[in-house]
Amino acid sequence: SQKIEQNSEALNIQEGKTATLTCNYTNYSPAYLQWYRQDPGRGPVFLLLIRENEKEKRKERLKVTFDTTLKQSLFHITASQPADSATYLCALDRATDSWGKLQFGAGTQVVVTP
Amino acid sequence: NAGVTQTPKFRILKIGQSMTLQCTQDMNHNYMYWYRQDPGMGLKLIYYSVGAGITDKGEVPNGYNVSRSTTEDFPLRLELAAPSQTSVYFCASIGLVHNEQFFGPGTRLTVL
16 A cells, blocks of 8 residues: 655744655555645645646745655755644645545654744 | 635534535536645645536545535535634636635634
8 A cells, every 4th residue: 555754853943045855655656645734633724736747836836846756755845934833734635536536644743943 | 706705704513513605606617626734734635626526535524514506606515613624715616717715714713
């Protein structure tokens, strides 16, 4: 079965720096890979989606890359702010029999200090 | 739009009790999902539905049941609660134009 690995250790970063998170997966390549933000006690919130034929996607200060050869996605937060402190989840969608059946990584906590 | 709403927010059950977790969305989405999230683990798919009257199992369906009589509602039923079902449960829906999932606020369930 698919195994999804995200850094389990929290990423502590200074305000203004770029945070880079990794998401590695085994086995099949997903049709879509998504990144979500989750704050304590709340549900995940969608951030970005990248398709298997796309290399890079940007949204404001966020950037996602997708390397199907390495089976890896990188998620970047540029000019990080304390408000970016949260747990970030990557999720894979194989989109075979039915799309939207996401498989999630355990998430990486980001702590941005002023 | 309220988005995806879930009730209750918290619940404590005794072993063997049953309950229904409610989920409602007002975005007219056809696809809906139930996930559970255990500490330090990724969300795992329990059941999903592609439209009213159609449901199917996800990765971890044992001990749960669902129904989908309307587009808006997708309740999750626990028949005989077990300590292994202690978790946070999230309901989500997805539109047909974009693939992003909209999650509810979650229900924290403890089985003692």
